[in-house]
Amino acid sequence: MEEWKIQPRGSACSVCRRPFEARETCHTVLTLRAGQFLREDLCAPCWQGQGGGEVRARVGVVSLWQGGFEPPEAPPPDPLPHQDAESILRRMMERNSPEEAEARYLLAVMLERKRVFRHRETRQGETPLLVYEHAGTGEAFLIHDPRLRLDQLDAVQQRVSAMLDGGGVGAKA
């Protein structure tokens, strides 16, 4: 089974190890190898040195994108049992439980609407894979689209609403 760990952004280039400077263009490559996701963040010269956009053709490459480097905010410490969409999703990513696939997907879509997540890519397949980047921390979140049928959507939405404080926070938006 694949490991769906959250992938933090590197503070230095994966190839030359030079620390990124603020707003420097940084290229991110996600690769799946032996069931594990590997994230690399490359500076522009190293990216060119690896063939630039040709990297996509490499075996195992799942997604790539570029963005301006921002010094990452630390992921929020979680001493209190917050029940907002982001904390719930982070705990679900830890558990990586197949039964929560639909709820993970719904929470990710909610976070995209709130612009907490940037949608980077959708990989088509039997179960499409959505690649999101956290706008604040630069972490990558990989979420399967479970292709919910309309008649399933309501039940999942109700389950997710029940997990959120006050049953709301845009669950029905």
Ligand SMILES: [Zn+2]
């Ligand atoms: Zn480099």
